[in-house]
Amino acid sequence: MDELQISRLPSNFYVYEMRDYHSLNCKKEAEDLFDIINLSKKEGDVQSYIKHNQKWFIPISIMKAYDFGHHFSCVVPEYQLGAEYRLDYLLIGKNSLGYQFVFVEFEDVNVDYRLKTANSETDKVRKGLNQIRDWKRWIEQHREYFLGGEGIREIAHNVPLWGFHYCLVVGRRDRMDGMSNQLRGELQGEVGVTIMSYDRLVDYVGLLHNGI
Template identity: 30%
Template structure:
């Protein structure tokens, strides 16, 4: 679970409010002969309890509510994250920071990264997602667009250490991440259908599991390795990065990419008023 409460269970008060809001919404749709105004739709989501919104989703406890991205406090959290990166932290300390601070927006900013043109219909995040019983994925992001659901398997490596060689080739840290992702890919080719059992543990009460989650279509799978900082990458690194994405569908990023993506989304997509530098 991403959150402190179980959104698969609603209080009686939440159920009553949801029922009332739903009734008003249905009346407006009937009055407008199946349609609904933008104002009516806005009022529906404005008055709907957050818990009810989560409850309606495919995975209630993994649903990413866009409104949570609009919090100005996220910028403060992002500054704390930058300080942590500057202290020589490990990947485990990064995972702990994101978990404790509920700073999932840092990882989900990948939805705003080329080539991931999905997640704008609905998006979910899973931390420490199990590929039984061989591997644990640091984060699995699931997003939907008009073509259905797509998946980003994310491996976090250290922001420090042997990120690249002196001439810009991938160093031991990045190579370790790539090897891990390649192992996931082999596992998924053999066992993808078995993930249905894993997803069922997260599944809510309102929707069946879509086929994309247990019938393998590798065009829907994407891989990301995050390692190092911007200063570790040079033109040769970026060249190797492009080759890897083209040949193996693995995107290598540095942690400053996540920071830049997060700031861009906060400022431009979610219109959060950020302090001037």
């Protein structure tokens, strides 16, 4: 995407370039986010912190989990999928294979990954996974409609068939035991979703000085 195309993007498409990452004090930003996560009492606290302070680089740091975004990285808060669904964040990245997308769902910070009495996910984790399943079904049925959206139609010719990814951010690292990690690994393969803790998000923010 050249500079002319970037200038024509909708105002809620936030593009990050290497100089933006270099200007961040990533260590402090990661520490501040860690403090917010520790103080979080309800599901929307971290989201409120990001949006109120326009710290869009926090969700975009999730692209550290993928192998694209080196040539172009962009985040769109609260992206609407038709009239039915709304993403917490749409991430757009580009490498030599073309543009790819990550649909991001933020769930609660203060939640166990699995039930104490069974080897299955807690309600909050299942809620996030069900949301992502809904998104996947929607894209399977409405891919062309999505690619025709404002700000996306300009790059639609350069999106590979495998260019859709899904990410769930939920819980804390110290509330995921060995069985939780096993369940998480199985689900990532079954559903095709990246599942990470808020602590992993802090890690990625701390690494942003190297870019995506």
